[in-house]
Amino acid sequence: MIVRDGRTLGEGWHHRKGDPHAEAEALRAARDMGEDVRGATMYVTLEPHDHESAMPRCSVAVIDAGIARVVVGVLDPNVRTHGNGVARMRAADVAVDVAEDPACLALIERFAYTIDSVLPFVTLKMAMSLDGFVSPRAGSHRVTGEEARERVYDLRAEHDAVMVGAGTVRVDDPLLTVRPHRTRVKPYARVVVCETASVPLASRVLAAPPDAPAGSYRPTIVLAPAGLADVFTPLGERCEVLLAGEPDALQLDLRAAMLALRGAGITTVLCEGGPTLAARLIAAGLVERVVWFVAPVFFAAPGAVPVLAGADLGALANGWAFDEVERVGNDLMITARLPHV
Numbered sequence: 001m002i003v004r005d006g007r008t009l010g011e012g013w014h015h016r017k018g019d020p021h022a023e024a025e026a027l028r029a030a031r032d033m034g035e036d037v038r039g040a041t042m043y044v045t046l047e048p049h050d051h052e053s054a055m056p057r058c059s060v061a062v063i064d065a066g067i068a069r070v071v072v073g074v075l076d077p078n079v080r081t082h083g084n085g086v087a088r089m090r091a092a093d094v095a096v097d098v099a100e101d102p103a104c105l106a107l108i109e110r111f112a113y114t115i116d117s118v119l120p121f122v123t124l125k126m127a128m129s130l131d132g133f134v135s136p137r138a139g140s141h142r143v144t145g146e147e148a149r150e151r152v153y154d155l156r157a158e159h160d161a162v163m164v165g166a167g168t169v170r171v172d173d174p175l176l177t178v179r180p181h182r183t184r185v186k187p188y189a190r191v192v193v194c195e196t197a198s199v200p201l202a203s204r205v206l207a208a209p210p211d212a213p214a215g216s217y218r219p220t221i222v223l224a225p226a227g228l229a230d231v232f233t234p235l236g237e238r239c240e241v242l243l244a245g246e247p248d249a250l251q252l253d254l255r256a257a258m259l260a261l262r263g264a265g266i267t268t269v270l271c272e273g274g275p276t277l278a279a280r281l282i283a284a285g286l287v288e289r290v291v292w293f294v295a296p297v298f299f300a301a302p303g304a305v306p307v308l309a310g311a312d313l314g315a316l317a318n319g320w321a322f323d324e325v326e327r328v329g330n331d332l333m334i335t336a337r338l339p340h341v
Contacts, residue, residue, distance in 0.1 A: 041067070044070065059089055119255075147329025168273055227250045293332070
């Protein structure tokens with residue numbers, strides 16, 4: 001945002017990868033409105049980038065535009081720019097203040113993680129009853145209300161992919177689509193994690209959404225153990241099978257699977273369970289953030305399905321850092337950053 005004397009001259013944001021950065025967008029908006037930005041102040045979430053890339057250096061654009069002062073929310077975590085953009089602007093007599101603002105840090109959380117990691121940023125979304133179950137019995141059961149489901153659709157759109165375990169596909173037969181459908185520079189991905197066995201060929205998640213714009217979804221990705229290649233061969237005509245782990249592995253190595261997913265161009269993943277996959281991801285230290293919905297219901301019964309299953313809860317990582325609690329409709333949404341194991 002570019003401001004002078006309390007008046008906004010131009011605003012901009014980075015819409016998606018490959019598009020002009022926020023600084024360039026704000027400068028363009030000001031030009032389109034006939035505003036002279038010389039001597040004005042620019043407020044940015046992220047330090048103007050200062051390295052060679054597909055986009056011109058934003059630090060240079062700011063200097064060339066005659067901006068007098070820049071307030072930077074947070075330094076760029078990319079080592080190619082980190083501090084260099086600020087240094088270049090200051091050397092050109094632009095006044096620069098760096099806030100290191102927690103809200104700005106939160107906005108770039110996924111970007112900051114994926115810059116340094118070979119793994120995708122995994123957000124785990126789960127929904128449970130007040131007594132810790134996802135269903136009163138084995139089988140599909142809707143836990144939260146409509147407002148929470150709408151929030152989950154937004155979460156899906158914020159990530160490169162949505163991921164579930166094969167058990168969820170067998171029980172729920174979900175579509176796992178973004179709603180409404182959206183066109184993207186990077187087509188949206190749906191991911192199914194198969195621990196030991198395949199999923200039915202007729203599963204809806206394996207088919208292209210019939211009402212989606214062309215090119216908005218890539219073929220569904222199935223993550224499978226390398227030792228069971230023959231079992232998953234029939235899926236190859238319907239989707240993209242990524243084999244992970246040692247050649248003779250009969251069970252899936254989740255870390256190897258996440259490495260394969262990152263290698264396939266997926267940088268951020270929203271995992272929506274089920275309980276077994278969720279527990280294993282947490283136990284393996286592969287989850288960076290949880291989004292936990294709690295519904296005002298009780299499901300306790302002899303056959304009730306717990307929100308996490310198949311893992312020793314006492315061995316799961318402690319030290320979760322809760323940072324947001326929000327009422328969503330009649331449900332509660334709790335978010336936390338997980339510690340590295």
